[in-house]
Amino acid sequence: MSIKYKMPLYILTVFIIFVVLLLGYFKLFLYDDLRAGVDNYWLHYDQINQRIVEEIMSSYPDRKEMGNNLQEIYETENIRVKILDTNGNTVMETGDQDDKVPILKQKETAFYNNNLVYIMEIMHPSPLRNFRWVGSFGRLRMIGFTLLGFVIISIIIYLHYFIVKPLLTLQKILDKFSYNDLSINLPYTKRQDEIGYFCNKFYELVERLKISRKEQVDVILSISHDLKTPLTSVIGFSERLMVGKRPTEERTREYSAIIYDKAQDMNILLEEFHEFAINELQYTAFTKIKVEFGPFIEELSKKYAEELKERHGEFALENHVQNGVIMMVDKDKLKRVFDNLISNSKKYGNENLKIKMICILEGKKLKISIEDNGSGVPVEELDKIFDNFYRVDKSRSSNKGGSGLGLAICKRIIAAHGGAIWAYKSADGGLGISFSIPVK
Incomplete structure (x- = not known):
């Protein structure tokens, strides 16, 4: 697989594992606390709302006593109450409005002799300040950062062992290669990405160069060996013609024929070597x-x-x-x-x-x-x-x-x-x- 697909796929896989582990931790360790906290919250606030309604109705129509009771609730529970008449006019309000503090607003009604007398807006402080499971979310955040750290470390390890390390190995090999050193130990890899392709092609190049170098040595050895045999005969029979008694005319013709044949053998050898070299360099022109x-x-x-x-x-x-x-x-x-x-x-x-x-x-x-x-x-x-x-x-x-x-x-x-x-x-x-x- 190509690196341009492998890297995003690897990062996506690690991210999915990260999300699954985070959700798994939430389900195993936080969900029950969260649900219990929500249930307790609504039960507690329902009780307070009922108490507020009872306090108002017990002091109705004495607004002073009503205000004292609501102020006491505000000071103990930090709950603001706004009382409206049936026309929507504000009768009284406890506490100061603070836009920076999140609130949860609920409406209740108060009846006297089956007649609607007040509409109450009860403003509870944000439950995030009071729930005991907020600490659990802190743990979740800590676990999240820990897992994120593992994700980053795993990506770094992947990049090091699968990209950086092979490239550094190739760099060292290329340094040797630049000095014509073919004693290179580069194993054939089964990787199917660009780095694997590059490594294998370089491996094949080195192997071909090793074979080519061996062939060059073989050429030199072959030329020297193949020329030595006829050349030895030429030298030997030439010495017979020049040294010692002058040979008979028949011997002279015989030696000359041998020298000629051996010279022809050398000429054929040289022609074959020449044609081989020309073909290797692709200089041969074919006239078809x-x-x-x-x-x-x-x-x-x-x-x-x-x-x-x-x-x-x-x-x-x-x-x-x-x-x-x-x-x-x-x-x-x-x-x-x-x-x-x-x-x-x-x-x-x-x-x-x-x-x-x-x-x-x-x-x-x-x-x-x-x-x-x-x-x-x-x-x-x-x-x-x-x-x-x-x-x-x-x-x-x-x-x-x-x-x-x-x-x-x-x-x-x-x-x-x-x-x-x-x-x-x-x-x-x-x-x-x-x-x-x-x-x-």
Whole structure:
């Protein structure tokens, strides 16, 4: 839940709890006192009113005695009385009017021989001054302030542990991060608000940076390792040509051929590293043109068949795509994908290598599968072979050459064309790789 909803909801919940507790305290400890006080108040004032009426009627029509009796009541009970005749004229009034003192006004009537003689306005002082439950309201106020204090403290605790503390933790981590220190222990949080989102995104960023740093180290190690093997051969055979007896012409050609082959291996490695770096920085420009699939795949198949024939292997094409299918692709980049996949099969194939290419049109996508009968890849590692510098058997891969970038480059090229690539175990026990690209 978002903080902009969570905070008001939390405060509202705490406020409701505060009100419920306050009302609960009132019901349990004050209600009975309040009700008893009100009942006693009305009973007491009814008795006083009855006494006033009796005093007036007992002294009627002697107004002097009537005034003395009412004055005595005023002095003892602090109750003012105003007597009016039947015409509404004031006959007498006791006490002084004080607007600052709240009063409760009641009317009574006095009859003599069944005739109305007086109307009395009896003004009682405010019951708030006399009720014994006023002290209970003082306790209620004290309880209210106490609960309000707990509400404020709970809000402060909530703000500290759920907002301020996570932000302070992030601040410390960002201080480390600013010094390129990735030894950060930031656990993944299950919070669903903005702070949880920010923490998790930062956690993912740090993890990606750790992986990126490891990949940078792997790049350096891979370059140095892969260049060292052919470079050692170049240096060794160059020394043979320069030191000692002059070799025969046949030996010279043999050594020169080896030096040339190893130099070509280094050149291929450097080209792959260069292309990888360009792709990583997204500097590669794709020039897509319309290419008819049929002639394109036939041309490549002839080339691969000749290459396999030279090493006593077999290449077979199963093209189930009808003529006239047009692709919108970068032709050179797509050729690079086919070359890398065939080269990968040749590199890890056995003496009786067989490579089969199957082409199928599935809706608006071309699916091309290349299968071999080579040593294959363990099933649990099929998803990893498209990672940068990944090799199933690093020692064997080094002996056979290669940077571990060929399939990673294929994945980037296919993705740039809006397709997908995946690996599987072929029917002959070797490696199968399929990829799809959209067609017009």
